[in-house]
Amino acid sequence: MSSAQELTTKARTVRPTAYGSPDVLEIVSMPIPEPAAGQVVVQVRAAGVNPIDWKLYSGAFHEVDDEHQDSAGLADDLPRLGLECAGVVTAIGDDVRAFEVGDEVIVYPVTGAYADYVTAPATSLIPKPADLGWPEAGSLMLAGTTAVHALHAAGVGEGDTLLVHGGAGGVGSVVVQLATAAGATVIATAGAHNHELLRELGAIPVTYGAGLLDRVRAASPGPVTAAIDCAGGDEALDTSLELVADRQRIASIVAGDRHVVAGIKALGYGPGQDAGTELRESARADLASRAVELRILIDTVYPLAEAARAHRAGIAGHAPGKLVLVP
Numbered sequence: 001m002s003s004a005q006e007l008t009t010k011a012r013t014v015r016p017t018a019y020g021s022p023d024v025l026e027i028v029s030m031p032i033p034e035p036a037a038g039q040v041v042v043q044v045r046a047a048g049v050n051p052i053d054w055k056l057y058s059g060a061f062h063e064v065d066d067e068h069q070d071s072a073g074l075a076d077d078l079p080r081l082g083l084e085c086a087g088v089v090t091a092i093g094d095d096v097r098a099f100e101v102g103d104e105v106i107v108y109p110v111t112g113a114y115a116d117y118v119t120a121p122a123t124s125l126i127p128k129p130a131d132l133g134w135p136e137a138g139s140l141m142l143a144g145t146t147a148v149h150a151l152h153a154a155g156v157g158e159g160d161t162l163l164v165h166g167g168a169g170g171v172g173s174v175v176v177q178l179a180t181a182a183g184a185t186v187i188a189t190a191g192a193h194n195h196e197l198l199r200e201l202g203a204i205p206v207t208y209g210a211g212l213l214d215r216v217r218a219a220s221p222g223p224v225t226a227a228i229d230c231a232g233g234d235e236a237l238d239t240s241l242e243l244v245a246d247r248q249r250i251a252s253i254v255a256g257d258r259h260v261v262a263g264i265k266a267l268g269y270g271p272g273q274d275a276g277t278e279l280r281e282s283a284r285a286d287l288a289s290r291a292v293e294l295r296i297l298i299d300t301v302y303p304l305a306e307a308a309r310a311h312r313a314g315i316a317g318h319a320p321g322k323l324v325l326v327p
């Protein structure tokens with residue numbers, strides 16, 4: 001094949017070469033994929049970065065030994081990165097009726113979105129609102145659907161006083177906005193650098209750390225009726241248990257064994273947790289239609305080749321808003 005042909009048939013993807021830190025990420029070429037029946041191929045314009053992306057290759061979820069390596073020495077179960085993106089449909093498989101080549105779409109859920117092109121089932125596509133930016137469209141869904149799930153699990157509505165742990169993060173900032181829009185009073189924790197942002201989103205900001213319980217009590221206009229934990233750790237759990245009378249109105253998206261034992265709503269993919277798959281998938285269309293009125297906070301947009309830099313920023317843990325990759 002000539003180099004000119006290679007340019008038109010090759011694309012790039014980011015992959016981990018081993019389990020470990022972001023140092024293991026490399027950019028490699030791949031063929032532009034072909035869609036099978038029921039699938040589409042999307043040229044990626046923006047891919048959202050989420051904490052699960054670096055957790056997947058951190059080794060935290062896998063024990064890898066030498067026998068699980070392929071001929072190139074790579075562990076055979078290394079994950080494909082990128083669980084959401086937005087882009088333009090470039091090819092459709094048989095039986096796909098709802099989308100056409102050229103459509104601008106949000107793609108979620110998907111795997112392998114850290115790439116120039118990604119293949120997805122047509123059922124993962126949502127039309128992109130024309131006035132929604134690419135970075136926002138590419139990073140809205142994973143955090144947004146998680147926020148909807150958490151609010152549903154905790155039963156948040158008009159008249160509630162909701163405590164949100166980690167209110168300035170990707171998920172927390174959507175929880176705050178949807179809860180205030182639903183008529184709840186929201187108290188949200190963040191570092192001092194994010195307090196003005198939380199006020200702009202409609203929340204009463206409180207600094208996390210030692211003494212949190214007293215600060216929330218002092219800030220709250222009345223009893224705290226529900227809590228959503230987007231931060232994790234004992235401090236957030238203990239504070240929620242102390243303040244919220246009904247444990248079924250405490251939800252955590254960063255739950256461990258202690259959360260399950262405590263009888264709160266543990267949301268996610270671990271043992272005893274609720275993944276909420278149907279609820280999250282059915283929330284996508286409504287989120288897309290409300291996306292322009294929501295503030296989808298974008299912290300930094302990185303070129304695809306700088307995925308490792310984006311992951312180091314994410315691991316540092318205090319980015320106000322989403323990290324995004326653009327091919």
Ligand SMILES: NC(=O)c1ccc[n+]([C@@H]2O[C@H](COP(=O)([O-])OP(=O)(O)OC[C@H]3O[C@@H](n4cnc5c(N)ncnc54)[C@H](OP(=O)(O)O)[C@@H]3O)[C@@H](O)[C@H]2O)c1
Binds near residue numbers: 171268269314321
């Ligand atoms: N279960 C699920 O389905 C699910 C889905 C999505 C995400 N998650 C998990 O949920 C967590 C949050 O995800 P994300 O995308 O929102 O992350 P993110 O955008 O990186 O936000 C993390 C936020 O946590 C805040 N924070 C750090 N330490 C804190 C503490 N001790 N107390 C309170 N807040 C603290 C930071 O705010 P400051 O800058 O103000 O410190 C930051 O804004 C991650 O662990 C992720 O893996 C789970």
